[in-house]
Amino acid sequence: MSEVNPILSGSAQSVAAYQEAIEQSTRAVVEWLKQPEMYQGKTVEQLRERIQLAFTSEGLGNQAAIERAVEYFLKDSLSVHHPQCVAHLHCPSLVISQAAEVLINATNQSMDSWDQSPSATIIEVKLIEWLRDRVGYAAGDAGVFTSGGTQSNLMGLMLARDAFFARQGHSVQQHGLMGNLSKLKVFCSKEAHFSVQKNMALMGLGYQSVTLVETDAFSRMDVTDLKAKLAQAKANGEQVMAIVATAGTTDAGAIDPLTEIAALASEENIWMHVDAAWGGALLLSEHYRHYLNGLELADSVTLDFHKQFFQTISCGAFLLKDARHYELMRYQAAYLNSDFDEEHGVPNLVSKSLQTTRRFDALKLWMGLEALGKKQYAAIIDNGVTLAQQVAEYVQAQPELELVMTPQLASVLFRFRPEQQDPAFVALLNQRIGDVLLASGSANVGVTEANGITCLKMTLLNPTVCLDDVKVLLASVKETAQKLLTA
Numbered sequence: 001m002s003e004v005n006p007i008l009s010g011s012a013q014s015v016a017a018y019q020e021a022i023e024q025s026t027r028a029v030v031e032w033l034k035q036p037e038m039y040q041g042k043t044v045e046q047l048r049e050r051i052q053l054a055f056t057s058e059g060l061g062n063q064a065a066i067e068r069a070v071e072y073f074l075k076d077s078l079s080v081h082h083p084q085c086v087a088h089l090h091c092p093s094l095v096i097s098q099a100a101e102v103l104i105n106a107t108n109q110s111m112d113s114w115d116q117s118p119s120a121t122i123i124e125v126k127l128i129e130w131l132r133d134r135v136g137y138a139a140g141d142a143g144v145f146t147s148g149g150t151q152s153n154l155m156g157l158m159l160a161r162d163a164f165f166a167r168q169g170h171s172v173q174q175h176g177l178m179g180n181l182s183k184l185k186v187f188c189s190k191e192a193h194f195s196v197q198k199n200m201a202l203m204g205l206g207y208q209s210v211t212l213v214e215t216d217a218f219s220r221m222d223v224t225d226l227k228a229k230l231a232q233a234k235a236n237g238e239q240v241m242a243i244v245a246t247a248g249t250t251d252a253g254a255i256d257p258l259t260e261i262a263a264l265a266s267e268e269n270i271w272m273h274v275d276a277a278w279g280g281a282l283l284l285s286e287h288y289r290h291y292l293n294g295l296e297l298a299d300s301v302t303l304d305f306h307k308q309f310f311q312t313i314s315c316g317a318f319l320l321k322d323a324r325h326y327e328l329m330r331y332q333a334a335y336l337n338s339d340f341d342e343e344h345g346v347p348n349l350v351s352k353s354l355q356t357t358r359r360f361d362a363l364k365l366w367m368g369l370e371a372l373g374k375k376q377y378a379a380i381i382d383n384g385v386t387l388a389q390q391v392a393e394y395v396q397a398q399p400e401l402e403l404v405m406t407p408q409l410a411s412v413l414f415r416f417r418p419e420q421q422d423p424a425f426v427a428l429l430n431q432r433i434g435d436v437l438l439a440s441g442s443a444n445v446g447v448t449e450a451n452g453i454t455c456l457k458m459t460l461l462n463p464t465v466c467l468d469d470v471k472v473l474l475a476s477v478k479e480t481a482q483k484l485l486t487a
């Protein structure tokens with residue numbers, strides 16, 4: 001066979017090229033990590049102008065392609081590990097997660113069938129069994145790794161919908177949707193992630209199918225309103241296929257009252273899905289695990305490891321309480337998960353996933369858990385939650401700042417309060433503070449709304465960040481505000 005240089009293989013030439021390319025890239029990353037700035041501050045227009053594709057007929061070769069990626073991608077990337085990078089649920093990654101990526105990428109296993117990922121399949125299955133145990137589900141392996149929260153929520157909603165129709169003797173998988181679909185509803189709180197709406201639209205039921213339940217002052221689902229809206233739905237002849245509770249809303253980190261919601265769902269025979277994309281990290285917590293009490297009552301659960309589990313993107317999971325519901329999405333492809341395989345107990349994970357070709361992201365969690373151990377993993381998760389409480393106290397002691405909500409997980413919602421109190425002016429000022437900080441490259445602070453108030457958000461996932469770092473950030477918030485006020 002002729003030697004094709006660019007392909008990774010065991011040939012001496014390929015191994016040398018691989019090592020060179022990886023070492024060149026690693027050296028560049030090490031240099032980039034030393035950059036003190038969070039972001040170089042380039043605007044959209046500047047980056048559009050600067051970044052040009054160079055697809056030549058002869059090719060540039062690995063070395064030049066890597067050099068160009070360093071110049072045009074790496075240098076203007078956001079340093080997610082920077083202490084002032086706190087806008088989103090976007091975590092810095094574990095070193096071990098980087099090592100796992102090397103193994104995942106080099107081996108390029110595909111999780112759809114056992115013959116494409118023998119050891120990887122078994123590791124993923126064992127992790128799913130372990131995660132189920134942490135949640136409090138019965139022993140089993142119903143669940144799968146996903147690309148993240150959006151896909152896991154889609155799986156929960158899709159199975160809830162199909163289980164709803166199956167109870168009426170109708171298979172959506174075989175015959176599609178039927179009946180008066182405008183009467184089919186999903187309930188979630190006003191603060192639930194927008195992927196509920198997007199997924200319902202994708203499932204052919206539209207945004208109109210989502211009934212939003214009011215929240216309390218801490219952004220948690222208001223169970224009284226849930227009861228009232230369920231009763232109203234009944235009176236309107238509507239049918240509720242699922243209640244989506246959130247364990248860790250995107251901004252406030254609010255955890256809905258899971259046990260109470262589960263009791264209502266069970267009374268009404270409604271599927272309960274819990275989006276624990278963020279709060280699921282507390283499964284490993286030493287101090288805050290009890291926040292998730294009631295999670296085990298859900299029919300399905302979303303977990304996301306590229307949030308407060310500090311794994312590289314992408315890495316999520318979907319857990320299904322009762323494995324029998326997987327029948328609702330069963331599809332047998334002769335070339336992947338044949339009857340023969342199933343009869344012989346070959347675990348072809350395509351049967352459990354919406355994806356076909358799929359990355360072996362489970363390796364990152366496995367290696368993370370083994371490398372850090374339970375104690376250290378718990379400590380880096382708990383750090384953010386505890387830090388948010390300390391930061392909230394500090395914010396309350398600053399006369400120019402206002403704490404907008406008491407923190408529940410690792411986020412702090414606050415705003416700058418000038419003497420001029422006109423709400424529209426205060427909202428615009430806080431929006432501008434966020435924009436100016438990012439444009440300067442010094443900080444990325446979130447701008448969002450909580451209880452109708454435009455405010456700033458710090459998502460304090462980074463376990464290397466301490467109160468002093470946050471004080472520096474808050475000082476720049478105040479300084480920026482003063483500059484904007486005098487301009």
Ligand SMILES: Cc1ncc(COP(=O)(O)O)c(C=O)c1O
Nearest residue numbers: 089148149150193248249250277
């Ligand atoms: C509560 C919640 N659920 C779901 C998601 C979507 O997760 P992903 O971005 O991994 O698809 C997010 C994203 O921030 C989230 O905050």
